[in-house]
Amino acid sequence: MVTPCASELMDPAAPAHVTLSHEDQRARVVIVGDIHGCYDEFCELLETHCRLTDTIILAGDLVNKGPRSAEVVRLARQKRCLAVVGNHELASLKGVAERKGGASPEAAQLYAWTDHLQTDDIEYIRGLPYTISLPLHGAIVVHAGLVPGVELDQQRPEDMVSMRNLVQLTPVKDSACGASSPENLEHAVMEYDDGSEPYGAIWKCAACGWEAGRGGPRPSCPRSGGISVPPYRGSEVDIAEGIAWATRWTGPTHVYFGHDAKRRLQQQAHATGLDTGVLYGGELTAAILELGKPPRLVNVRAREMYVVPASNKATHPPAVCSTKAILDAISSRRHIFAALSVALAALGIANRQ
Structure with missing residues (x-):
């Protein structure tokens, strides 16, 4: 059996980018960082810091690694939470398909929790967009990040769900005008221990999904040969020449994102990173946006360390x-x-x- 790639499993009718109505932005907007199946902390955050009238947006990675992923998805649906797709949602959809088709023992164990997902839960995940824009607040929510200098409809799906860093590019002039620059197309490095796909494969799959009719513009890479090439490309891995993308984002739109637990809370002039490592014994953090008031941050402490960070494993082996x-x-x-x-x-x- 050939398992479809993760992005092909997304709902082809769902939009890639969503803009909230003015009505949904007039109430408070609460943007929640990566939950990773930490259901108890999610419940505490909702009970302690949220109101019934709030618009709640989850910044992706609701699931995987933590203790109660299926329950997090169900609660998000019950509370009518909006969300953007993260790399762990994509990986989980692939895990569902693999378990149905006879997965490897490792994948079967990693995604055993998906057996507890109901059909409506899976459809909720399949319909998640890559970004949610909040024009009244001058803000946008994305899971991983946005590459500076690239229009929203030209951002690569794998960057929006997986990037942490930027690598500066030297534009390459191609022989054929408009041909894609090879340095923008290939970077086959990504975490494999969490079931994610190789970096670069997600773009290919998203293109396949676009061909199948999914809403939004066709996923594309910046092109050289007559068209300017942005100075950066996104990178998932923390490499020597990489820099945190949020430090190079100059706005004017303020980006709220997750994904980068290693850097914990990131507060830049035009970007705020909300993944503060609840999975690793840190906090579950949210930003509260209210018209006429400055944004403020709230959090709840993790009840335990559910997963030992990889850096700790390397530094302090058992x-x-x-x-x-x-x-x-x-x-x-x-x-x-x-x-x-x-x-x-x-x-x-x-x-x-």
Whole structure:
């Protein structure tokens, strides 16, 4: 069986970009960072900081890795939350398809939680847009980021769901006018341990979805050969020459995004990163937008560390303690204490029992 790529599983009738009506923006707008299945924290945030009249927008990655992903999706639907698609929503749709078609043992385990999704839950995920614009607030919500210098309808889907950094480009003049610059097309690096697709594959799949009739403009890459090429391309991985995209975003639209838990809360002049690592024992953070008032941030603490961050795993690998190692440690401590007692006795201040 050939499993469809993730973007092909999105609803072809759903728009790629959504603009909220003025009515939906007149009430407070609450933009919530990555939830990752942390249902209890999501409930606490809604109960503590949200009102019934609020428009709630989730910045993608509602699911995966955390303890109760299916329940997060169901609650989001029940509360009529809007949301943008993240890389983990795309990966989960692929996981659903793979489990139905006979997945590998690893994929079967990783996406076992999708068995608890109802049909309406899956349709909710399939219909998510890449961005939600809030013109009254001069803001836009996207999961991962936007590349500076690229119009919204020309942003690549894989950048909007996966990028964290920018890499500066040197434009290449192609022999055929308008041919896509190769440096903008290929960058086959991405996390694989969470079920995500190789970077670059998502763009291909999105193009396939567009051909199948999904709403919105055709996904395309910036082109050289007579048309200006933006100075950057997006990158998922943290490479030496990469820079945080939000530091180069100059507005005027303010971007609210998630995806980058490693950098935690990001507050730039025209961009705010809301993924503060609730999955890793941090916080679930939200931005509250209210007309006539400055935006403010609220959060709730994680109830536990559900996943150990990869950096911690690398820096502090789990200790493997054999019986011999434990006995050696005890013996070593005994020698230390014995030597200390001798030294103290020599100074005449040894404890007397």
